[in-house]
Amino acid sequence: MRYLFQSGRILAFCFAGEVLHAVLPLPVPASVYGLLLLLLALCSGIVRPEQVRETGLFLTGIFPLLFVPAAAGVMELWAELGAMLLPAVIATVPVTVLVFAAAGRTTQALIHRKEKTQNEISV
Structure with a gap:
């Protein structure tokens, strides 16, 4: 319930x-x-x-299972998507790198902030 x-x-x-x-x-x-x-x-x-x-x-x-239908749809339309593959890769790679960098910087900032707060509390 x-x-x-x-x-x-x-x-x-x-x-x-x-x-x-x-x-x-x-x-x-x-x-x-x-x-x-x-x-x-x-x-x-x-x-x-x-x-x-x-x-x-x-x-x-179960989140990964939710991508299975989308992946099957991409495989079904692969011939049509083949013409757009190079532009998609050119657009996807830099954005992926930027997302990784932003996520890493955010995580580092949050860890640093948490450590700083813990140090202030222990003093």
Whole structure:
């Protein structure tokens, strides 16, 4: 029963994201709106992490399976995509490097910030 209520909470934020996507004239996917709303609710304390933890862990555990249909679709349309392969690689490689660099810098900054906070507390 716990999973049902946790799934319901997550789905409520997905639905709110769909509503925002329909109402706001921005080119932002509804899923992004839903994730941002859930993040804001978690940060503000409206939703406590334990209220969505088990279902969230389950969903992140099966996340790779969600890419299987997309991969099958790409393989089915490979002939059409072959003409766009070089531009796609040229666009994808630099963006991937930038994402890795940004994620690494953010992680380093957060670790440094945490260590600094812990050092200030221990002094």
